[in-house]
Amino acid sequence: xxxxxxxxxxxxxxxxxxxxxxxxxxxxxxxxxxxxxxxxxxxxxxxxxxxxxxxxxxxxxxxxxxxxxxxxxxxxxxxxxxxxxxxxxxxxxxxxxxxxxxxxxxxxxxxxxxxxxxxxxxxxxxxxxxxxxxxxxxxxxxxxxxxxxxxxxxxxxxxxxxxxxxxxxxxxxxxxxxxxxxxxxxxxxxxxxxxxxxxxxxxxxxxxxxxxxxxxxxxxxxxxxxxxxxxxxxxxxxxxxxxxxxxxxxxxxxxxxxxxxxxxxxxxxxxxxxxxxxxxxxxxxxxxxxxxxxxxxxxxxxxxxxxxxxxxxxxxxxxxxxxxxxxxxxxxxxxxxxxxxxxxxxxxxxxxxxxxxxxxxxxxxxxxxxxxxxxxxxxxxxxxxxxxxxxxxxxxxxxxxxxxxxxxxxxxxxxxxxxxxxxxxxxxxxxxxxxxxxxxxxxxxxxxxxxxxxxxxxxxxxxxxxxxxxxxxxxxxxxxxxxxxxxxxxxxxx
Amino acid sequence: xxxxxxxxxxxxxxxxxxxxxxxxxxxxxxxxxxxxxxxxxxxxxxxxxxxxxxxxxxxxxxxxxxxxxxxxxxxxxxxxxxxxxxxxx
Numbered sequence: 001x002x003x004x005x006x007x008x009x010x011x012x013x014x015x016x017x018x019x020x021x022x023x024x025x026x027x028x029x030x031x032x033x034x035x036x037x038x039x040x041x042x043x044x045x046x047x048x049x050x051x052x053x054x055x056x057x058x059x060x061x062x063x064x065x066x067x068x069x070x071x072x073x074x075x076x077x078x079x080x081x082x083x084x085x086x087x088x089x090x091x092x093x094x095x096x097x098x099x100x101x102x103x104x105x106x107x108x109x110x111x112x113x114x115x116x117x118x119x120x121x122x123x124x125x126x127x128x129x130x131x132x133x134x135x136x137x138x139x140x141x142x143x144x145x146x147x148x149x150x151x152x153x154x155x156x157x158x159x160x161x162x163x164x165x166x167x168x169x170x171x172x173x174x175x176x177x178x179x180x181x182x183x184x185x186x187x188x189x190x191x192x193x194x195x196x197x198x199x200x201x202x203x204x205x206x207x208x209x210x211x212x213x214x215x216x217x218x219x220x221x222x223x224x225x226x227x228x229x230x231x232x233x234x235x236x237x238x239x240x241x242x243x244x245x246x247x248x249x250x251x252x253x254x255x256x257x258x259x260x261x262x263x264x265x266x267x268x269x270x271x272x273x274x275x276x277x278x279x280x281x282x283x284x285x286x287x288x289x290x291x292x293x294x295x296x297x298x299x300x301x302x303x304x305x306x307x308x309x310x311x312x313x314x315x316x317x318x319x320x321x322x323x324x325x326x327x328x329x330x331x332x333x334x335x336x337x338x339x340x341x342x343x344x345x346x347x348x349x350x351x352x353x354x355x356x357x358x359x360x361x362x363x364x365x366x367x368x369x370x371x372x373x374x375x376x377x378x379x380x381x382x383x384x385x386x387x388x389x390x391x392x393x394x395x396x397x398x399x400x401x402x403x404x405x406x407x408x409x410x411x412x413x414x415x416x417x418x419x420x421x422x423x424x425x426x427x428x429x430x431x432x433x434x435x436x437x438x439x440x441x442x443x444x445x446x447x448x449x450x451x452x453x454x455x456x457x458x459x460x461x462x463x464x465x466x467x468x469x470x471x472x473x474x475x476x477x478x479x480x481x482x483x484x485x486x487x488x489x490x491x492x493x494x
Numbered sequence: 495x496x497x498x499x500x501x502x503x504x505x506x507x508x509x510x511x512x513x514x515x516x517x518x519x520x521x522x523x524x525x526x527x528x529x530x531x532x533x534x535x536x537x538x539x540x541x542x543x544x545x546x547x548x549x550x551x552x553x554x555x556x557x558x559x560x561x562x563x564x565x566x567x568x569x570x571x572x573x574x575x576x577x578x579x580x581x582x583x
Binding site: 041042044045047048051053054056057058059060061087088089092151165168169172174175176177178213232260261262263269270312361364365368369372373375376377379405406407408 | 506507509510513514516517518519520521524539540541542544547548550551552554555557558559560561562563564565567568571572575576578579582583
């Protein structure tokens with residue numbers, strides 16, 4: 001009995017040590033997405049030498065453009081006019097608009113376009129609509145594949161506008177028989193860009209122009225942009241000639257199927273496509289929730305693939321797996337980091353400060369790389385949205401990061417700073433529910449005007465994390481997979 | 495745990511090898527009539543000139559070099575922040 005009592009302090013000490021080790025492991029796990037982000041941004045400059053340009057050729061195939069449309073009357077005329085004006089051989093370009101039982105003026109608009117461009121613009125109408133984009137695309141695919149004319153198929157959205165030289169910049173990659181599909185650089189194209197659309201503008205720069213270059217270098221593409229994907233006929237036939245209808249991320253499934261069937265997917269950064277993006281937080285939330293749920297579904301659908309290079313050298317590779325899960329599990333990582341730091345602070349505040357002080361420069365460096373590399377991929381857009389780039393994590397997070405890097409700048413950080421310290425350690429996770437509140441704020445009559453301010457305070461990045469959390473919950477509950485179409489008003493212009 | 499190479503994996507690898515051995519895809523030559531050329535003000539469109547297409551690709555390839563400048567700026571900013579932090583602390 002005496003022995004047990006004397007041994008008790010040791011047991012407590014061991015327990016404390018184990019707890020500290022677990023909390024440190026939490027912080028280390030939380031750092032993985034940040035390190036993965038840094039690695040990704042370090043890959044981007046390699047695109048200067050490791051790209052597909054030397055394997056291209058002057059290839060100008062017969063291209064069928066497939067446009068799914070549901071109540072797109074406001075934007076169709078401008079989109080088709082732009083397509084007809086593409087700097088591409090006119091006799092090698094046909095547009096097929098699949099009207100998904102629209103109830104607006106779409107049929108009349110299409111009749112008019114058909115008269116203006118006989119034989120080049122085709123109106124395909126589904127009498128039973130509302131089943132989602134993939135079903136609409138499949139209707140068009142069946143019609144197009146039934147004819148031998150098409151050599152390449154461009155899938156786009158009704159609202160996007162292609163730069164005149166973009167299509168031929170995409171087709172040149174298909175000259176290489178190992179390439180099955182090519183995607184372009186989609187960027188936010190609203191003329192009246194404001195807070196939210198500027199954030200989206202930066203997000204597209206980072207997620208498309210920058211990240212897809214890294215994926216070109218790594219040899220594995222996560223997703224063909226839904227509004228700009230060019231397939232060779234051979235590739236479409238190899239993947240079954242149909243688009244997946246079982247998930248909310250049909251474009252990602254198509255991308256994976258193409259690569260798993262042995263063909264490459266290439267990103268062409270100089271083929272530019274403008275898209276109209278949501279102008280409100282709630283509309284953005286619904287759009288991104290669909291994407292995030294799609295990614296959760298893909299993760300489960302391809303569970304045999306992750307970290308298994310034998311299945312596919314690129315998609316099953318270590319780096320691709322880390323990049324994929326770094327985004328998918330970012331909210332979990334943020335939660336664990338917060339728990340780790342707060343727990344360490346309660347156990348040993350000096351140790352917590354040492355860990356935080358040693359680790360804080362990694363996110364700072366990642367943040368600097370993210371902004372600089374992203375702006376360098378498209379300086380014209382980058383310089384327009386540099387403020388949103390700086391405030392991407394939110395004003396509060398930016399202040400926290402600055403204060404942590406330069407503690408002497410924080411007037412309330414000295415002396416008894418336990419309140420400030422605890423706030424810093426817990427904001428990583430508190431910003432996620434705060435993002436939920438910003439969305440709710442926008443939906444109230446009195447808070448509608450305050451929501452943009454809330455978005456700047458909380459940040460666009462945390463909002464994306466909150467949407468991922470929402471996606472986990474919706475998928476766990478098995479919520480209905482509804483296709484919430486983003487309202488298009490024709491705001492985009494070149 | 496790796497499941498090893500399966501029949502499907504081997505089939506995919508065979509496809510990759512066969513695709514890599516194939517010749518490049520080519521499209522039929524573009525024929526531009528005198529009337530079409532006149533409608534374009536006598537200016538030959540880029541797509542009708544294989545040399546212009548090759549020049550365009552080379553220009554895009556060279557444009558990618560600006561990414562190196564972005565990397566240099568990023569490293570410079572990180573070093574600057576680190577230095578300032580070290581001096582102040």
